[in-house]
Amino acid sequence: MFKNYLKIAWRNLIKNRIFTLSNMIGLTSAFAVAILLVMTALFELSYDQFHKNKDVAYQLYLSHQTPRGVEASVSNPVPLAPALKEEVAGIKYIARTVSEDVLVTYNTKELSLDAEYVDPEFFKIFTYPTLWDDTRNPLPEKNSVGITVKTAKKIFGTVDNVVGKTISIKIGREEKPFTIASILKDTPANSSIDFGIVIPFENHPEFLSNIDRWDSQFHPIYLQLENGVDPIQFEQSTEAFTSLHYQESIESDIRDGAQPNAEGHYKQFHLTPITDLHFVSYNTGVAEANRTFPIIILCIAMVIIFIVSANFINMSIALSEKRLKEVGMRKTLGAIQKQLFFQFWMESLFVFALSIVLGLMVSQMLLNPFKTLFNTKATFADVAQPEVILIFGLVIFCITLIAGGYPALLMSKLGALKALKGKLDLGKNRLRNGLIVVQFAIAIILISGTLVLNGQLDFMRNKDLGYNKEQVISIPLNGKKQSYNVVQLLREELTGNPDILSVTGADNNLGLGRDGSLSSSMMGFDYQGRGVVTNTITVDYDYAETLDLEIITGRMFNREHQTDSLSLVINETMAKQLGAEDPLAVTIPMDEDVVYSVIGVIKDYNFQDVGKKIEPLTLFMDKNWDLYYAYVKVSPNNVANSFEAIKTAWKKIEPQAEFLGSFLDENVDRTFRREKTMATIITSGSILGILLSCIGLFAISMLVVAQRTKEIGVRKVVGASVSSVALLLTKDFLKLVGLAFIIATPIAWYFLHEWLQNYASHVYLSPLFFVGAGLVASFIALVTVGSRTVKAASINPVKSLRTE
Numbered sequence: 001m002f003k004n005y006l007k008i009a010w011r012n013l014i015k016n017r018i019f020t021l022s023n024m025i026g027l028t029s030a031f032a033v034a035i036l037l038v039m040t041a042l043f044e045l046s047y048d049q050f051h052k053n054k055d056v057a058y059q060l061y062l063s064h065q066t067p068r069g070v071e072a073s074v075s076n077p078v079p080l081a082p083a084l085k086e087e088v089a090g091i092k093y094i095a096r097t098v099s100e101d102v103l104v105t106y107n108t109k110e111l112s113l114d115a116e117y118v119d120p121e122f123f124k125i126f127t128y129p130t131l132w133d134d135t136r137n138p139l140p141e142k143n144s145v146g147i148t149v150k151t152a153k154k155i156f157g158t159v160d161n162v163v164g165k166t167i168s169i170k171i172g173r174e175e176k177p178f179t180i181a182s183i184l185k186d187t188p189a190n191s192s193i194d195f196g197i198v199i200p201f202e203n204h205p206e207f208l209s210n211i212d213r214w215d216s217q218f219h220p221i222y223l224q225l226e227n228g229v230d231p232i233q234f235e236q237s238t239e240a241f242t243s244l245h246y247q248e249s250i251e252s253d254i255r256d257g258a259q260p261n262a263e264g265h266y267k268q269f270h271l272t273p274i275t276d277l278h279f280v281s282y283n284t285g286v287a288e289a290n291r292t293f294p295i296i297i298l299c300i301a302m303v304i305i306f307i308v309s310a311n312f313i314n315m316s317i318a319l320s321e322k323r324l325k326e327v328g329m330r331k332t333l334g335a336i337q338k339q340l341f342f343q344f345w346m347e348s349l350f351v352f353a354l355s356i357v358l359g360l361m362v363s364q365m366l367l368n369p370f371k372t373l374f375n376t377k378a379t380f381a382d383v384a385q386p387e388v389i390l391i392f393g394l395v396i397f398c399i400t401l402i403a404g405g406y407p408a409l410l411m412s413k414l415g416a417l418k419a420l421k422g423k424l425d426l427g428k429n430r431l432r433n434g435l436i437v438v439q440f441a442i443a444i445i446l447i448s449g450t451l452v453l454n455g456q457l458d459f460m461r462n463k464d465l466g467y468n469k470e471q472v473i474s475i476p477l478n479g480k481k482q483s484y485n486v487v488q489l490l491r492e493e494l495t496g497n498p499d500i501l502s503v504t505g506a507d508n509n510l511g512l513g514r515d516g517s518l519s520s521s522m523m524g525f526d527y528q529g530r531g532v533v534t535n536t537i538t539v540d541y542d543y544a545e546t547l548d549l550e551i552i553t554g555r556m557f558n559r560e561h562q563t564d565s566l567s568l569v570i571n572e573t574m575a576k577q578l579g580a581e582d583p584l585a586v587t588i589p590m591d592e593d594v595v596y597s598v599i600g601v602i603k604d605y606n607f608q609d610v611g612k613k614i615e616p617l618t619l620f621m622d623k624n625w626d627l628y629y630a631y632v633k634v635s636p637n638n639v640a641n642s643f644e645a646i647k648t649a650w651k652k653i654e655p656q657a658e659f660l661g662s663f664l665d666e667n668v669d670r671t672f673r674r675e676k677t678m679a680t681i682i683t684s685g686s687i688l689g690i691l692l693s694c695i696g697l698f699a700i701s702m703l704v705v706a707q708r709t710k711e712i713g714v715r716k717v718v719g720a721s722v723s724s725v726a727l728l729l730t731k732d733f734l735k736l737v738g739l740a741f742i743i744a745t746p747i748a749w750y751f752l753h754e755w756l757q758n759y760a761s762h763v764y765l766s767p768l769f770f771v772g773a774g775l776v777a778s779f780i781a782l783v784t785v786g787s788r789t790v791k792a793a794s795i796n797p798v799k800s801l802r803t804e
Helices: 002-015 017-045 082-087 149-156 231-237 241-243 248-256 292-332 338-376 386-403 405-412 416-420 428-460 483-494 543-546 562-565 571-577 641-652 664-670 673-707 709-719 723-755 766-793 796-801
Strands: 057-066 068-074 091-106 107-118 144-146 166-171 176-185 199-202 217-221 221-225 267-273 474-475 501-507 521-527 530-538 551-554 567-571 587-588 595-602 617-619 629-634
Touching: 002 017, 002 338, 017 338, 017 673, 057 248, 057 530, 057 766, 082 091, 082 241, 091 149, 091 176, 091 199, 091 217, 107 149, 144 149, 144 248, 221 231, 231 241, 231 267, 241 267, 248 530, 267 551, 292 338, 292 386, 292 405, 292 428, 292 673, 338 673, 428 673, 428 723, 428 766, 474 664, 474 709, 483 501, 483 629, 483 641, 501 543, 501 641, 521 587, 530 571, 543 629, 562 567, 567 571, 571 595, 571 617, 571 664, 629 641, 673 723, 673 766, 723 766, 723 796
Parallel strands: 107 199, 144 176, 530 617, 567 595
Antiparallel strands: 057 068, 057 221, 057 267, 091 107, 091 166, 091 221, 144 199, 166 176, 474 629, 501 629, 521 530, 551 595, 567 617, 587 595
């Protein structure tokens, strides 16, 4: 019986080969893309899920009630972690960490590595196993380090006999010897904490100078709670601790007008689960884990499957009229409803199963280009898990039950006499029309999203950031030489090159450089009896000149002024925060004996993420604080030659250090990586969604034309023109697209409006975006249906009338 079902199914699929091919192409494309998208989404959602203690491990953050509103910080003072463990119950393990790049030297080899300064309990909280030795204590001594397999191969070319060897690490301005105590497995691709080497926290250059200071904060803290202690209990148990150790800061906040939170506190510790680390933001003063990106990807995958399934249902119902006589004959010969249902469902299952196999093959072929295009490290292992396969199988079963089973049920329930007469009562095609409306509504939402996303990207790319990003190259100072010396040597080496206009340095990069580092520094102080908070950047001479920053008043740091190490340059926002009538008259006592004077005010520029509002900024020029980046401004002529000249000069100055220079516009572009990926995915989803919708629409239009061939012939005989007949056949479909536009527009507007609120400045959500999306959908529907209807309307009416 089963073999007979398959044989009849195969014959029917061959007989209606155009529709079979349309379904197969649509389903294969949809499954291939859906598999890749689901793989990407599951990879994103798997971040930090591999830690064994993920359910009881957290990151600590402090929420502050300030005069500016509630703010949150994950940077903590050095004495906090040991004091917290000693004075607050419920902590099983606690660890301080700092992520930084370090320069490692072994013999003549120099490498810049991602380092993680950690306390010993870091390895009890997180799951980063070693290959050999004690997994829970890979750093037994202060002068021992652990390196990953990848790092071991970079330094030594092997992982064998590496433990016990000595390497030199540049800590601050000093080079110190360390013994390799352990080899760790490489950090997984879905780990929020990524490192090549781990170093005991006490070796961090800021450790000793801040060991007793509660007002200097520069590192995050992770902790694991005791069994039976939940985060709310822990947060409540820290209230007395916070009041005691932050008393002075709380009094300052009260003095400046801060209001307590709902519980009556001015500062309160909270916990963020480590499984939220990849998604969390603190923009509103509380931890908010935003998984919108992977959820959107999953939704797009489901939408694509829905569109292609709707096509399948529509085509199956439309084709069913051709098989009524077959159904009637089989019922007359004794076939029962169950057998007919199974026959038709079997055909659907056969098409879906074949499409899934082909989809898997196509997705395998597209995997590498997909990973490059969407910048993901996802693999098939992310979807080849038993639970994922089980869910996928259930989803496919349900889809085939609905997509294939509904038309099968419709025909199998038909009476034998009715079927032999060839009459299938489908009402007014409500289901078919409803599915077409939903398909095009989805397509219009996706097209609107594509237009707005790309509009926002263009807005950010072309936004005036307040500095010259096209002609300035930033270079990470990752060599052994002292940073100020390297910047000066670059100046001297490039002097005389007419295409090199200026050289400077800073401790902060603009955008995201090739070294992948992002950092920021903040400080607070009292000014005229109130607290002031500012971002800080240490710069070298010629900073404003190199970046083309506009000076509003005063001057920048100058070699002719010997006292400039005690001078400050502030931006407009900082000047407003100080509130002084003459900002150049402002003096700020930073220490008991050290007073800084403001010597200039520069126009606001985007020194942070382009999407953020510009915050107060203070520039220092103190040679006790290192620079981490050099900036070189080049002439707009001979840009390629200038870049090569800088690279050559770098190799002379730091022959062992890798050159990682990049233009600032490239750095800024890297900060949009997530938006670009999302725009690419939604654009691709839009194109595929509209193509699949068109395949279904085209097939339906073919059937409608076939059903109305005789009507077309009669109308032409009585004098109807080609255009009037084509319009008659097309307008019904355009009405459906119009209805889809009315339904889709408010939905698209709501979600896009919410998304744009994440940006301090964003593109105007113009109605033209939605009108454009509607016109695109209408035009594509018109071309798809019109090509078929015009052809039908152009046929000689004699031929049309002969059809029946």
